[in-house]
Amino acid sequence: xxxxxxxxxxxxxxxxxxxxxxxxxxxxxxxxxxxxxxxxxxxxxxxxxxxxxxxxxxxxxxxxxxxxxxxxxxxxxxxxxxxxxxxxxxxxxxxxxxxxxxxxxxxxxxxxxxxxxxxxxxxxxxxxxxxxxxxxxxxxxxxxxxxxxxxxxxxxxxxxxxxxxxxxxxxxxxxxxxxxxxxx
Amino acid sequence: xxxxxxxxxxxxxxxxxxxxxxxxxxxxxxxxxxxxxxxxxxxxxxxxxxxxxxxxxxxxxxxxxxxxxxxxxxxxxxxxxxxxxxxxxxxxxxxxxxxxxxxxxxxxxxxxxxxxxxxxxxxxxxxxxxxxxxxxxxxxxxxxxxxxxxxxxxxxxxxxxxxxxxxxxxxxxxxxxxxxxxxxxxxxxxxxxxxxxxxxxxxxxxxxxxxxxxxxxxxxxxxxxxxxxxxxxxxxxxxxxxxxxxxxxxxxxxxxxxxxxxxxxxxxxxxxxxxxxxxxxxxxxxxxxxxxxxxxxxxxxxxxxxxxx
Numbered sequence: 427x428x429x430x431x432x433x434x435x436x437x438x439x440x441x442x443x444x445x446x447x448x449x450x451x452x453x454x455x456x457x458x459x460x461x462x463x464x465x466x467x468x469x470x471x472x473x474x475x476x477x478x479x480x481x482x483x484x485x486x487x488x489x490x491x492x493x494x495x496x497x498x499x500x501x502x503x504x505x506x507x508x509x510x511x512x513x514x515x516x517x518x519x520x521x522x523x524x525x526x527x528x529x530x531x532x533x534x535x536x537x538x539x540x541x542x543x544x545x546x547x548x549x550x551x552x553x554x555x556x557x558x559x560x561x562x563x564x565x566x567x568x569x570x571x572x573x574x575x576x577x578x579x580x581x582x583x584x585x586x587x588x589x590x591x592x593x594x595x596x597x598x599x600x601x602x603x604x605x606x607x608x609x610x
Numbered sequence: 611x612x613x614x615x616x617x618x619x620x621x622x623x624x625x626x627x628x629x630x631x632x633x634x635x636x637x638x639x640x641x642x643x644x645x646x647x648x649x650x651x652x653x654x655x656x657x658x659x660x661x662x663x664x665x666x667x668x669x670x671x672x673x674x675x676x677x678x679x680x681x682x683x684x685x686x687x688x689x690x691x692x693x694x695x696x697x698x699x700x701x702x703x704x705x706x707x708x709x710x711x712x713x714x715x716x717x718x719x720x721x722x723x724x725x726x727x728x729x730x731x732x733x734x735x736x737x738x739x740x741x742x743x744x745x746x747x748x749x750x751x752x753x754x755x756x757x758x759x760x761x762x763x764x765x766x767x768x769x770x771x772x773x774x775x776x777x778x779x780x781x782x783x784x785x786x787x788x789x790x791x792x793x794x795x796x797x798x799x800x801x802x803x804x805x806x807x808x809x810x811x812x813x814x815x816x817x818x819x820x821x822x823x824x825x826x827x828x829x830x831x832x833x834x835x836x837x838x839x840x841x842x843x844x845x846x847x848x849x850x851x852x853x854x855x856x857x858x859x860x861x862x863x864x865x866x867x868x869x870x871x872x873x874x875x876x877x878x879x880x881x882x883x884x885x886x887x888x889x890x891x892x893x894x895x896x897x898x899x900x901x902x903x904x905x906x907x908x909x910x911x912x913x914x915x916x917x918x919x
Contacts, residue, residue: 452783453790469742470793472838473783473831476892497783497828503890 443488444603445510449536450517451529452496455552458586459517460493463596468587473497477507487600501532508541512606513599517550520559520583530569537574546578546602548595555585578602641680654706660719666855667911672723673850681705691728695721722858729860730853734844736863740797741841745788755799756787762806763817781820781829790834794841798834804867805833805874809917812871816878825882827889832881835892836874839900840866848907852915872915873903 448456457478461468464480474495482489492507494500514536518529533549536542549571551562562583566572571579580598584591644655651658659671676688684702692698699721702708708716746752753772760769763780770776773786782790791798806813820829843849844866852869853861880899884891907913 468793470838470841472792472794472798472835473790473828475828475831475835476890476894478893497831498778499828500889503888506890 442486442603443490444512444599446489446491446513446515446599447507447511448491448493448515448517449504449532450496450550451519451522451525451532452498453522454496454517454519454529455550455586456493456496456517459515459550459552459584459592460491462586462589462592463489463491476500484596484600487603489596489599504536505539505541508539511542511545512603513546513548514542515548515550515595515599517552518565520551520553520562520565521556523558523560526560526565526568533569537577544577546599546606547574547580548599548602549579549581550586550592550595551581551583552586554583554591555588640678654708656702656706656720657708657713657716660716660723664855664911666851666853666913668719669723669726669854670851672720673727676702687724688727691731692724695724698724725859726854726857726861729857730850733853733861733863733866737797737841737844737866740800740863741793741795743796745791745796745799747788752796752799755796755803759799759803759806762803762810763813777830780817781827781831781833783828783831787830790831792834794834794837797841798837800863801837801840801867801870801874802830802833805871808867809871809875812875812917816875819878819882822882824888825886827881827892832877832892833874835896836877837870839877839896839903840870840873842900843903843907848904849915851907851911851913855912855914856916868917869915872917875917876903 448460450456452473457471457474458468460478460480461471463482474493475497476495478493480491480493482491494504494507516533516536519525522529537547549565549569551560551565553559554562560568562581566581571581580595580602582591582595582598584595586592647658648654653661655675656672659668659675663671673688676684679685684705687698687702699717702720703710703717710717745756757769757772760777760780764776767776767779775785777785777787784790817829819825820827820832840849849869853865857865877896877899880902881895884895884898886892886895903915907915
């Protein structure tokens, strides 16, 4: 290996791009998470018709985050964005008990898709600042996350509104992506 | 000096950047140029603006001129609304040594400008208050307004239940619209109701478009999104020229709703004309539409965002 290729390798490691998919039901808080990652104002958010995409620079990684609308009529389009995904972030509104089942069904369908096989999964149990929020561990049980085979996953309690927990989740994302890159 | 530089940048965003305007915006050169012109024409910049420009552009320029004045009293007149506008105009005339007898129209014109400037600022405060008022199911007024929207848009189909899948027919995301207003608060709902109430035919037409099998979109969600666009245009100050061109006195929330109706109706037309692949093209087409409107407001001095009737 020549010096030049070593240098090039070092450089490419530093600028590794990650394609991250942000999915979940409507009103889960995907856009709020996206905006808080990009350090933008979060008080003027409207429901996402279609999708938003933002590039977030973190130490060592360039994250291309795709936030796709969660409305039922948009969900059939989710598949169009699966290609080349490095990591899936699934956002759940922890106060929306009525739709836990619905969100579980959607998640399971995602995980069964071939294009997402082996893609690490981070679940944000969002809206923890509200008194009626379910605990992350309870949500993990409900979704039977322990039965997921052959997939790296993590559940992270957070409040995108207060900016709590989001960063912890992203650190996990980078750690996981870093480990995966080394394996390659 | 830094302060002045920042202001220059802010005013810059609204106009084409040319080398000359760059030079002009450097404070020192500006005052020299202004002094020379004053010597030559015997008029101050305020007078020249009022003589030359049409109503809307005139007010925008007067505001910028006063904001950049070297006299603190003049800057203050646009920053904080004076209790007595007549006295404020007289103060400006005294400072700038403008004689009322030789400039009979100056007083009334400048007074109108000041009224428009402060009318806009006050409107912005009112709009901001409506935007930050969250939709609240416990609030009877809010609930009434929501049900009114339903009966305006779907007069022939009664709502079976307050929480119902039917809301999806007019483009809300789930079975309860309360979570869809989000960052636009009650302002988003007020705009929807205003449009359906004052332009029932236009509203029905665009609602029908939104149900198009190929080019369909979510009507209510798109409308809330356009509310956000109108709010962005207010924040950036671009909507000023529209209000100054169309309202002689102080613009009211009603005038704001009118501008929204124009934006939403035009967006619907723009969307249909773009023949989008599917609803996932929303951000792209919204961006293109926004750019068109921004250019219109920035470069067309007579811009008016009014519904054709």
